[in-house]
Amino acid sequence: MVSLATENLGVRLGGREVLGGLSTQLPAGLLVGVLGPNGAGKSSFLKALAxxxxxxxxxxLDGAPLAHMPRAEVARRIAYLPQGQTLHWPLAVERLVGLGRLPHLAPLSRIADSDRAAIERAMRRTDVAHLAQRTATELSGGERARVLLARALAVEAPVLLADEPLTSLDPAxxxxxxxxxxDEARAGALVVAVMHDLALAYRYCxxxxxxxxxxxxxxxxxxxVLTPGNLAEVYAISAFYGPPAERLLVPLDRLR
Amino acid sequence: MLGLALLAAALLSVGVGSTEIPVGRALSALFGDGDPVERAILVELRLPRAILALAVGAMLGLSGAVLQGYLRNPLAEPSVLGTSNGAALGAVAALYFGLADLHPAMLPLLGISGALLSLILLLLLTRRSESALSIILAGIAVATLAGAGISLALNLSPNPFAAMEITSWLLGSLEDRSFRHVWLALPCLALGVLLLAGQGRALDALSLGEDAAASMGVDLRRMRLRLLLGLSVGVGGAVAVTGAIGFVGLIVPHLVRPYTDRSPSAILWPSAIAGAALLALADVAVRVIPSTNELKLGVVTAFLGVPVFLAHLLRERRLW
Structure with missing residues (x-):
């Protein structure tokens, strides 16, 4: 079983400390939500984990320092979905999702049947199989977000790090x-997702x-974690909580 | 289809010239017996010229495809790195100081040195960053500096003839190139191609951005060093021998892209082949278009390339 841990993790960007003294243990099988206001250091945390x-x-990563691991090995064990839906060329959806298999391809080898199966699985999971031949740059924002998630799933790595995977998706x-x-987490993976939606985080993480x-x-x-006290302190908002069994949280008003 | 175009371009390139040589006599001249004059024309004049056109064209096409993929910018072309200007400056220095008259190899050698110097400058400028954007900026700085050097040489040139010599060299040509030039350029071009080969997958990964590429196992720092070396040595070697030949590196990837799946890796080798064919054909055009002075290759590629390019863009109804 895979595990990620940080010991006193700190990140400096442009001479400013954006993350400091962060120690945590993240075992397999969990869906972990990383929350916090803009500029809290969520994305830097995720990038450092990757x-x-x-x-x-x-x-x-599994007790061994990530910094000393070969890049190619990390790539097979940690899938990372960056923020912002970057896509520079008008690739077909299937081709784009197939990029997720790059960490598994030996130099000069061709894409194998097992890779093709992984690509297909990932596309089915994210409900984009019918878009396979479409050009990814011509999709709607929501479709594109799902295609990029499929790319990360296609790596089939034991760890999935996703930076705001739900932006520009409709509620369904x-x-x-x-x-x-x-489901990824239930199947034994460690999933860490940066999120902004408190209700979804409260319900699913x-x-x-x-x-x-x-x-x-x-x-x-x-x-x-998402207690009235913490929400007031970190976000300066109040929230409505449903009955405990419902796992329901609705952000309400700004405080102050 | 590309292969056929390449073959046709190669045959035309050897077969067409100011002296008409029928196919049968050309073959017998090539394989030993035959008219020694025709043999000299074919082997000493046309063959090196054809080889250079194909090799330089392939390098320019490949470089354009690699750079567009790496910088993720459809406007990128080999000269954005500044090394072609560096090579041109080296060659111009050879002309300006009269070194070119000492030995025919001086000009290309100084051109290659210019390319390497500008590469060193480029590496120093981009040493501390991993991003592709810093390369564009540093490349523009290097190119502008080398361009200023060329302008200075023109500015200070002792007489109009010296200035004319420099300008006409800058226009790019394959005229009167011998096997000596081939032997100077080929190692550079081969090294360039060798360094650029095998980067297709990393370029594909980059289409998702630098972070995603790094997370998929691409060592951005090593990749950049390799590409910069390959592009500078290859393009620098090409420019040093032929002068500045524009547009091939920009246009060829765009011509090739619609026939592929548009991923950066898919256009690499087709661009090399198409570049070779295009430059060889342009060089044939140089020879058959009647004019008092022989037309310069760089001029022809621009006049030939831009309409093709525009027609192509209009047909595609998109800018890349």
Missing amino acids: GLLPHAGRVL HQIEGMEILR DRILLLDRGRLVAEGPAGD
Whole structure:
């Protein structure tokens, strides 16, 4: 079983500390939501977990420091979905999702049947199989978000790090997106997703990391982290809570 | 189809010239017996010219495809790195100081040195960053500096004839190139192609952005070093021998792209082949178009390339 851990993780960008003293343990089988206001350091945290940022402290993948691992090996074990739906060439959807298999391809080898099966699985999971031959740059924002999620799923890595995978999705596809991430976790993967939607996080995440100004404010099950006190302190908002069994949270008003 | 075009271009390139040589006599001249004058024309004049046209065209096409993929910019072409201007400056220096008259190899050698110097400058400028954008900016700086050097040489040239010599060299040509030029250029071009080969997948990964590419196992730093070396050595070697030949690197990837799946890796080799065919054909055009001075290759590629390019863009109804 895979696990990710950080020890005193710190990240400096442009001479400013954007993340500091962050220690946590993330075991397999969990859907972890990373929450916090804009500029809290969520994306930097995720990038550091993916080994994409120089950092202080340590990131441990299955107990071994990520910084000393070959890039190609990390690529097979950690899939990372960046923020912002970047896509520079008008590729066909199938071709784009197929890029997720790059970490598994040996030099000069062709794409194998197992790769093709993984691509197809990923497209079915995110409900984009019918778009396979379309040009990805001509899709709607929501379709594109699902296609890019499929690309990350196609890696079939034990760890999936997703930076705001639900932006520009309609409610049904947002819920479907959360279900996909949760199913990934149920199947034994570790899924860490940066999110902004408190209601969806409250409902679906097994664990929440709440960040504010580069520090880890609270960590634990959604009910213990997204408390009225923490929401007031970090977001300066109030919220309505449904009965405990319903896992229902609706953000209400700005405080102050 | 590309292969056929390449073959036709190669045959035309050897077969067409100011002296008419029928096919039968050409073959017998090539394979030993035959008229020694015709043999000299074919082997000493046309063959090196054809080889250079094909090799330089392939390098320019490949470089354009690699750079457009790497910089993720359909406007990119080999000269954005500044190394072709660097090579041109080296060659212009050879002309300006009269070194070119000392030995025929001086001009291309100085051209290659110019390309390498501008590469070193480029690497120093981009040493601390991994991003592709910094390369564009540093490349523009290097290109502008080298361009200023060329202008200075023109500005200070002792007489109009010297200035004329420099300008006409800058227009790009394959006229009177011998096997000596081939032997100077080929190692550079081969090294360039070797360094650029095998980068297709990394270029594909980059179409999702730098972070996603890195997360898929692409070592951005190493990739950049390799591409910069390959492009500078290859393009620098080409410019040093032929002068500046524009547009091939920009246009060829656009011509090829619609017939592929549009991923950066898919256009690499087709661009090389199409570039070779295009430049060889342009060089044939140079020879058959009647004019008092022989037309310069760079002029022909621009006049030939731009209408083709525009027609193509209009047909595609998109800009890339």
